[in-house]
Amino acid sequence: MKPSLPQGTRDFAAETLHKRRFIIDTIKETFELYGFEPLETPSIENLETLMGKYGDEGDKLIFKILNNGLDNPSKRENVIKEFEHILSGKNNKNITERALRYDLTIPFARFMAMNQGKLTLPFKRYQIQPVWRADRPQKGRYREFMQCDADVAGTYSLISDVELAEIYADVFGKLKIDVEIKINSRKILYALAEVCDSIDNITAITIAIDKLDKIGMEKVKEELKETGLSEKSISIIENYISIEGSNSEKLDKIETLVGASETGKKGIEELKFVLDFLKNDDSKRINKVILDFTLARGLNYYTGTIYEVKARNVQMGSIGGGGRYDDLTGLFGVPNIPGVGISFGLDRIYDVMEELKLFPEEINRATEVLFFNLGEKESKHAFYLMQKLRHQNISCELFYENVKLDKQFKYATKKNISFAVIIGSKEMEEKNCLVKNLGTGEQKTIPETELVDFFK
RNA sequence: GUGGUUGUAGCUCAGUUGGUUAGAGCAUCAGAUUGUGAUUCUGAGGGUCGUGGGUUCGAGCCCCAUCAUCCACCCCA
Numbered sequence: 161m162k163p164s165l166p167q168g169t170r171d172f173a174a175e176t177l178h179k180r181r182f183i184i185d186t187i188k189e190t191f192e193l194y195g196f197e198p199l200e201t202p203s204i205e206n207l208e209t210l211m212g213k214y215g216d217e218g219d220k221l222i223f224k225i226l227n228n229g230l231d232n233p234s235k236r237e238n239v240i241k242e243f244e245h246i247l248s249g250k251n252n253k254n255i256t257e258r259a260l261r262y263d264l265t266i267p268f269a270r271f272m273a274m275n276q277g278k279l280t281l282p283f284k285r286y287q288i289q290p291v292w293r294a295d296r297p298q299k300g301r302y303r304e305f306m307q308c309d310a311d312v313a314g315t316y317s318l319i320s321d322v323e324l325a326e327i328y329a330d331v332f333g334k335l336k337i338d339v340e341i342k343i344n345s346r347k348i349l350y351a352l353a354e355v356c357d358s359i360d361n362i363t364a365i366t367i368a369i370d371k372l373d374k375i376g377m378e379k380v381k382e383e384l385k386e387t388g389l390s391e392k393s394i395s396i397i398e399n400y401i402s403i404e405g406s407n408s409e410k411l412d413k414i415e416t417l418v419g420a421s422e423t424g425k426k427g428i429e430e431l432k433f434v435l436d437f438l439k440n441d442d443s444k445r446i447n448k449v450i451l452d453f454t455l456a457r458g459l460n461y462y463t464g465t466i467y468e469v470k471a472r473n474v475q476m477g478s479i480g481g482g483g484r485y486d487d488l489t490g491l492f493g494v495p496n497i498p499g500v501g502i503s504f505g506l507d508r509i510y511d512v513m514e515e516l517k518l519f520p521e522e523i524n525r526a527t528e529v530l531f532f533n534l535g536e537k538e539s540k541h542a543f544y545l546m547q548k549l550r551h552q553n554i555s556c557e558l559f560y561e562n563v564k565l566d567k568q569f570k571y572a573t574k575k576n577i578s579f580a581v582i583i584g585s586k587e588m589e590e591k592n593c594l595v596k597n598l599g600t601g602e603q604k605t606i607p608e609t610e611l612v613d614f615f616k
Numbered sequence: 617g618u619g620g621u622u623g624u625a626g627c628u629c630a631g632u633u634g635g636u637u638a639g640a641g642c643a644u645c646a647g648a649u650u651g652u653g654a655u656u657c658u659g660a661g662g663g664u665c666g667u668g669g670g671u672u673c674g675a676g677c678c679c680c681a682u683c684a685u686c687c688a689c690c691c692c693a
Contacts, residue, residue: 217691505693569653
């Protein structure tokens with residue numbers, strides 16, 4: 161049989177993994193700097209936990225797992241009957257009751273609901289794990305990919321919203337990715353629908369608005385028309401979309417449009433609070449938070465601020481997203497635990513950094529020193545010296561075979577090893593070793609007693 | 617889920633209107649060179665042309681199906 165991978169999945173070799181780890185470490189460090197604690201949940205959840213949380217499209221993209229034991233003859237008739245439900249598009253516990261995790265937010269909400277009372281609120285957790293979506297793969301889209309989430313649960317304080325925006329700015333600053341951190345509020349979108357007298361169509365409106373920069377104003381209007389909005393509503397939405405200027409100018413303009421709505425007023429207040437707080441952080445950074453009323457986001461559990469991050473100078477969908485949800489655990493029978501969270505898309509961040517060549521050179525240097533093998537006695541001696549270095553936390557390797565130096569050099573070059581230590585019979589006799597810098601080609605002989613200090 | 621693209625050696629790719637034994641560069645291995653590489657020279661190995669059918673005297677090339685890739689739509693990280 162020919163080995164192959166399922167569609168949309170990948171193996172990661174050392175070079176890729178070093179780079180991925182570089183990103184993950186940066187994110188993890190930043191999360192911990194802000195007081196978040198780690199959490200891991202299972203790869204599989206009960207299908208019931210996930211269904212209905214991501215919208216109709218989302219439900220279709222959940223990987224469902226076939227139950228075991230369906231071939232049991234005694235269940236045969238029942239299984240065939242239940243399978244009819246599947247064929248008509250309904251899920252059925254008797255056929256599939258488990259599914260692969262689709263994101264990290266819903267499992268987190270499930271965890272909160274299951275552990276309420278045990279956790280001190282507000283609870284700040286971060287989670288870095290793969291998720292799966294049965295999407296067709298394309299640029300920046302995989303069927304298995306890594307999400308890095310940070311969520312604050314149990315507080316309405318908008319300071320937590322501010323902090324998450326700061327985390328975005330910090331992480332992408334550290335990674336040297338030039339990004340736009342877009343912010344909006346679901347409340348404002350809701351108010352817009354209210355003003356248009358089309359609350360039932362809020363999803364269609366937001367989806368259409370969200371496409372603005374992709375399809376342009378005319379197409380957006382067409383789409384709105386098709387969903388049955390009145391001319392008047394469409395012109396309100398056109399005004400809404402056309403709002404431009406600085407963040408504070410935009411806030412002034414939105415006030416006249418949706419300020420009459422209670423929800424709209426609240427949304428404006430909240431955005432003002434967050435943006436004002438961010439303005440007080442005068443640290444010089446390339447990444448700024450930009451108010452964008454066309455930002456919508458599909459996930460329907462968001463209720464307040466919403467975020468999305470896009471990299472500049474590169475063609476790639478969003479590399480991060482998040483927002484506030486006032487009652488996520490309510491879905492699991494535990495009301496009144498609000499939360500706010502953000503997610504980093506590791507795989508897309510990787511693709512962006514690769515395309516913009518943002519990974520540091522030295523990232524693939526795992527082994528520092530290679531000890532050459534020049535014979536039985538020599539290699540034994542070299543091994544003894546090497547262990548001394550290893551115990552001082554200097555990563556080393558001894559070439560396993562006594563082959564031509566040429567080969568040993570090539571191995572070192574391939575693995576991007578910085579130094580070679582060559583110990584032959586002459587060096588052994590004189591209790592010396594020859595250290596060669598493989599980058600510069602410089603080499604010198606030093607007493608073996610000084611070897612550890614040389615690398616420390 | 618819908619539409620398009622590509623699939624030939626480990627990698628990047630040639631391969632004429634269908635015609636004998638399918639090529640190149642890089643990489644690998646061996647030797648020139650038994651203590652100095654990333655830059656020399658010589659030679660060697662490596663392919664059921666994605667897979668399965670079909671058309672044909674004859675298919676890497678044409679047709680159908682299927683799998684995978686990349687891309688777009690839907691949606692999203």
